[in-house]
Amino acid sequence: MTSNIKSNNISKLQIEKYFTGELGSDQQELIKTHLQDCSRCRNYLTALEENHKEFHQVHSFNALIEPLKITPQNGLNKYLKMLQQPIFRPVFITLLVLCISLPLFRTLVHDPSKFRYKGGEQISFIYQRNDMIFPGSITDTFQRNDEIQIIYNSSKYQYLALFSIDSKGTVSFYQPLDNNKQTEWVSVEINKGSKVHFPSSIILDESPGYELIIASFTNKPLREKQIRHWLGQYQSTEALLLPDLEKKLSGTSVTPKGKTVTLLLKKR
Amino acid sequence: MKISNEFEQTIKNIYHKYASFIHFRCMKILKSEDDAWDVTQDVFMKLMNSYHTIKNKQALLAWMIRTSTNQSISVLRKKREIAFNDNVLAIEGRDSNHEQRTLNRTILKKLFKLGDKKTIEIIVYTYIDGYTQEEIAEITGMGESTIRKYLTRFRRKSQQWKSTQDDFEY
Numbered sequence: 521m522t523s524n525i526k527s528n529n530i531s532k533l534q535i536e537k538y539f540t541g542e543l544g545s546d547q548q549e550l551i552k553t554h555l556q557d558c559s560r561c562r563n564y565l566t567a568l569e570e571n572h573k574e575f576h577q578v579h580s581f582n583a584l585i586e587p588l589k590i591t592p593q594n595g596l597n598k599y600l601k602m603l604q605q606p607i608f609r610p611v612f613i614t615l616l617v618l619c620i621s622l623p624l625f626r627t628l629v630h631d632p633s634k635f636r637y638k639g640g641e642q643i644s645f646i647y648q649r650n651d652m653i654f655p656g657s658i659t660d661t662f663q664r665n666d667e668i669q670i671i672y673n674s675s676k677y678q679y680l681a682l683f684s685i686d687s688k689g690t691v692s693f694y695q696p697l698d699n700n701k702q703t704e705w706v707s708v709e710i711n712k713g714s715k716v717h718f719p720s721s722i723i724l725d726e727s728p729g730y731e732l733i734i735a736s737f738t739n740k741p742l743r744e745k746q747i748r749h750w751l752g753q754y755q756s757t758e759a760l761l762l763p764d765l766e767k768k769l770s771g772t773s774v775t776p777k778g779k780t781v782t783l784l785l786k787k788r
Numbered sequence: 789m790k791i792s793n794e795f796e797q798t799i800k801n802i803y804h805k806y807a808s809f810i811h812f813r814c815m816k817i818l819k820s821e822d823d824a825w826d827v828t829q830d831v832f833m834k835l836m837n838s839y840h841t842i843k844n845k846q847a848l849l850a851w852m853i854r855t856s857t858n859q860s861i862s863v864l865r866k867k868r869e870i871a872f873n874d875n876v877l878a879i880e881g882r883d884s885n886h887e888q889r890t891l892n893r894t895i896l897k898k899l900f901k902l903g904d905k906k907t908i909e910i911i912v913y914t915y916i917d918g919y920t921q922e923e924i925a926e927i928t929g930m931g932e933s934t935i936r937k938y939l940t941r942f943r944r945k946s947q948q949w950k951s952t953q954d955d956f957e958y
Contacts, residue, residue: 540809
């Protein structure tokens with residue numbers, strides 16, 4: 521900004537700059553000359569100078585700097601002190617009520633397992649034999665009338681179709697009956713969750729060999745026809761061993777974005 | 789805050805040059821010694837935190853004026869009662885003009901409670917400090933036409949406020 525000092529055109533700001541020592545020597549000389557003739561500006565400068573003396577008698581630099589040389593502890597105390605003001609009390613009370621009530625509400629209303637699970641799609645199982653329940657393992661050998669309960673993990677809301685193939689090539693579907701009626705739709709709606717029991721169980725028959733249990737996770741419900749068609753791609757006229765079929769099905773899905781999980785159970 | 793000896797000396801020099809003037813201005817706006825000292829401390833706290841970002845360290849007056857004005861406005865807005873008196877319009881070295889006489893306490897109170905911060909800042913510079921538009925442009929970095937717009941807007945608003953008042957003064 522160019523200087524606008526003319527002989528009689530000294531601004532208030534320039535007097536203030538003169539007072540605080542911001543003007544160069546030439547400009548200072550001009551101001552001094554002006555002050556000799558202008559009582560108004562002289563009075564203002566005098567007021568600033570008198571105030572300067574009084575101010576520094578009362579407010580030393582140490583009074584400013586010492587409180588500002590704070591340790592982290594003191595800094596925290598400053599904020600704690602600020603937060604103790606009455607205006608913050610309703611905020612704290614509200615936060616306290618929310619902290620207590622929200623977890624309680626969620627526990628009472630929602631199934632925690634539906635919200636805690638963050639993993640991918642998986643299945644495991646337990647089985648019932650002679651009125652006793654056992655944890656399932658694919659290394660066990662199973663027998664006729666063993667009741668297999670599939671337990672699944674799902675990462676989102678989607679559909680699950682559960683079916684199996686035995687060593688004879690017979691495909692069985694395990695969807696719950698819709699009002700006791702058979703339906704072409706073989707998928708059930710599932711939500712996000714872990715260790716959820718599938719709504720129907722598998723009772724093994726007497727056929728020997730293996731039972732390949734397939735869980736198909738998809739975004740849309742599946743029809744029986746779709747699944748049979750999909751399976752048909754992997755089964756040929758030649759007898760296909762179920763372990764080999766399991767390997768073929770691994771990583772595939774009935775629908776493009778779905779997921780297939782298998783369990784191969786050995787039967788006596 | 790960790791302060792090196794060298795930086796402390798720098799701040800001490802700045803304090804000696806500017807603090808009394810800042811306090812002097814704040815007293816005019818805030819009418820309270822305690823508030824004026826609090827604002828002065830806040831200004832220097834801000835200075836210490838942002839000193840390295842200030843471009844022209846040899847000419848801090850404009851920065852000091854701007855910062856102390858904004859801080860003072862914040863303090864006033866938090867207060868329930870703003871104690872303006874007639875002396876607020878007495879500007880050193882300047883004669884009261886027609887416009888200044890039309891301003892009264894009620895309008896100033898309303899301005900500080902309802903007005904936007906930029907307008908209040910311009911009004912403080914114009915009517916409390918008595919700076920010219922050229923000086924305000926230098927302090928704020930705004931163009932003079934922008935400053936005139938703010939003033940025009942304020943005058944229009946104060947006319948509306950005045951027309952609803954019973955104790956209107958000229």
